[in-house]
Amino acid sequence: MRRLAFVAFVALAFPGAAFAHASLEHTGPSFRQRLENAPQRVWLKFDQDVKALTNSIQVYTSRGDIVSLPARNEHNEHYVDAALRRALPADAYTVRWHVISGDGHVISGVYTFGVRVAAPPPTEAFGASGPTRTEDVVRWLYFLSLALLVGGVGFRLLVVRAPLPARAEKRFYALTGLAALATLNLGIVGFVLRAEDALQLPFGRLLYGDLSAIVGTRFGQAFIAMTLGFALVTAFLFLSWLIDRPALLWPAFLLGLAFVSGLSLSGHSAADAGSSWKSELADWVHLSAACIWIGGLVQLATVVLPLAPELRRAAFLRFSTLATVLVALLIAAGTYLSILRLPHPHDLWTTRYGHVLLVKLGLVVLALGWGGLHRLIAVPEIARGG
Numbered sequence: 001m002r003r004l005a006f007v008a009f010v011a012l013a014f015p016g017a018a019f020a021h022a023s024l025e026h027t028g029p030s031f032r033q034r035l036e037n038a039p040q041r042v043w044l045k046f047d048q049d050v051k052a053l054t055n056s057i058q059v060y061t062s063r064g065d066i067v068s069l070p071a072r073n074e075h076n077e078h079y080v081d082a083a084l085r086r087a088l089p090a091d092a093y094t095v096r097w098h099v100i101s102g103d104g105h106v107i108s109g110v111y112t113f114g115v116r117v118a119a120p121p122p123t124e125a126f127g128a129s130g131p132t133r134t135e136d137v138v139r140w141l142y143f144l145s146l147a148l149l150v151g152g153v154g155f156r157l158l159v160v161r162a163p164l165p166a167r168a169e170k171r172f173y174a175l176t177g178l179a180a181l182a183t184l185n186l187g188i189v190g191f192v193l194r195a196e197d198a199l200q201l202p203f204g205r206l207l208y209g210d211l212s213a214i215v216g217t218r219f220g221q222a223f224i225a226m227t228l229g230f231a232l233v234t235a236f237l238f239l240s241w242l243i244d245r246p247a248l249l250w251p252a253f254l255l256g257l258a259f260v261s262g263l264s265l266s267g268h269s270a271a272d273a274g275s276s277w278k279s280e281l282a283d284w285v286h287l288s289a290a291c292i293w294i295g296g297l298v299q300l301a302t303v304v305l306p307l308a309p310e311l312r313r314a315a316f317l318r319f320s321t322l323a324t325v326l327v328a329l330l331i332a333a334g335t336y337l338s339i340l341r342l343p344h345p346h347d348l349w350t351t352r353y354g355h356v357l358l359v360k361l362g363l364v365v366l367a368l369g370w371g372g373l374h375r376l377i378a379v380p381e382i383a384r385g386g
Contacts (some may be wrong), residue, residue: 005386021101022048024210029113031122031213038088042068042095043081050107051100053156057082060094060126067093090116091326094126096200109210110199121217123198125287135193142186143263143287149230150256150288151295153237153249159296159318160304160311163246168307171301173241180234184227192224222266229259260287279340286333293326331364 026045026105028036042057046091052073057080059068071082080099093115098108110127112119124130131139152175156164164172192206199209214220233256298317304315342351 021103021105021107022046022050022099023106023108024109024212026302027095027111031111031113031216032119033113034118035113039084041083043079043083044097044099046078046080046099048078048102050080051294052080053098053100056080056099057095057097059084060096062092062094062126064126071097088115092117092119096125096127106205106206107208107210108199109213111213121219123194123217123219124212125198127200128198130197132193132197135190135197138186138190138193139362142183142190143291144180144294145179145186146256146260146287146289147294148232148298149176149183149237149295150260150291151254151293151297152176152179152299153253153256153295154292155319156246157249157253157300158292158322159300159315160308162311162314164303164311165308168303171303171307173237175298175302176237177234177241180230182209183230184234187223187227187230191220194219209223218266222262226259226262229255229262233259257288260284260291263287279337282333282336285329286337288332289326289329293323293330294319296322334360334364 008017023046024044025047028041028043029039042059050073052071054070056071057068058066059082060066067085067088068082069085071080073080074100078098091114092112094110094112096108096110098106101107110122110125112122112125122128152172158174163169192203195209195211195214196203196206198214199206199211201209211220215224233252236248236252236255240246240252261280261284263289264280267283300315300319304311308315
């Protein structure tokens with residue numbers, strides 16, 4: 001967060017320094033272009049004069065071999081080009097570049113192209129390590145914030161329905177408001193970490209990195225759509241609180257459910273082999289059901305039970321019925337996705353996804369056991385007025 005605050009401060013306090021550097025306009029080959037014939041050189045065109053270094057353009061094979069010669073821009077200072085050592089064989093290639101802008105800043109970027117094969121997205125370019133442990137933690141925190149936001153608002157609309165006491169209403173808006181802010185900030189942190197890995201840059205130089213190639217990927221498009229979408233969700237949520245109009249929670253809830261699909265449209269269910277609209281839909285159902293279930297549990301435990309005693313019985317019974325449906329959807333969608341991604345039983349203990357799935361299955365079994373106990377004992381007792 002300190003790094004993000006620093007970026008915002010620099011951009012606001014020194015706008016000329018933040019935006020006066022050169023920008024990449026065109027490339028050859030172009031971003032993720034598939035070529036049938038090998039190119040003889042790689043070139044970059046900028047909107048301002050730039051200074052090229054001998055290693056300003058480096059072209060890597062999928063195995064990490066450099067196939068480019070020293071870069072130059074003697075003839076036109078808007079252009080930088082580098083000849084290739086030989087005719088490139090069929091392969092996916094990564095172009096990593098950096099030049100000195102007219103304002104003295106080093107600007108950098110990365111993109112891919114393929115010769116007779118499809119090019120990978122920049123987030124999977126040579127040199128990118130893939131999701132790190134830090135990114136995994138940020139992703140889980142992002143999901144938790146989504147659950148507290150979307151599930152919390154859904155619980156208020158689908159389960160509570162009636163007006164809450166003042167203290168309970170204040171806590172509801174505090175929890176969902178913090179979750180909304182966390183969703184926006186964690187989304188930005190996740191994008192920065194992914195871009196930092198793809199460009200292979202220290203954070204100080206990422207401020208002047210060219211992110212256009214990453215923005216054009218499924219991940220980048222989902223980041224933009226979800227950031228704008230959840231900003232709108234946050235606006236409806238805070239407007240509902242400020243003017244005391246709970247009806248405005250409906251557009252917040254429906255928009256939140258809609259933009260949760262950004263994770264499904266940019267993740268494994270959309271990009272892996274065998275993915276289709278059915279896998280994307282199943283993933284969205286899985287995420288949405290989990291969000292409403294987890295967010296609802298938190299609201300029940302922290303808002304209704306301690307602060308709204310007159311609503312406890314009705315809320316508990318309604319949520320129990322809703323949770324049964326949500327868990328059924330969660331298991332059905334999760335089973336379909338597991339079979340799709342892990343066609344063989346041994347994949348459970350030989351793949352990274354299988355390891356994660358085993359942990360999730362353990363947690364689900366515990367949750368189902370606890371929920372079944374409540375369904376068989378607590379719900380009938382409460383229904384009888386106990």
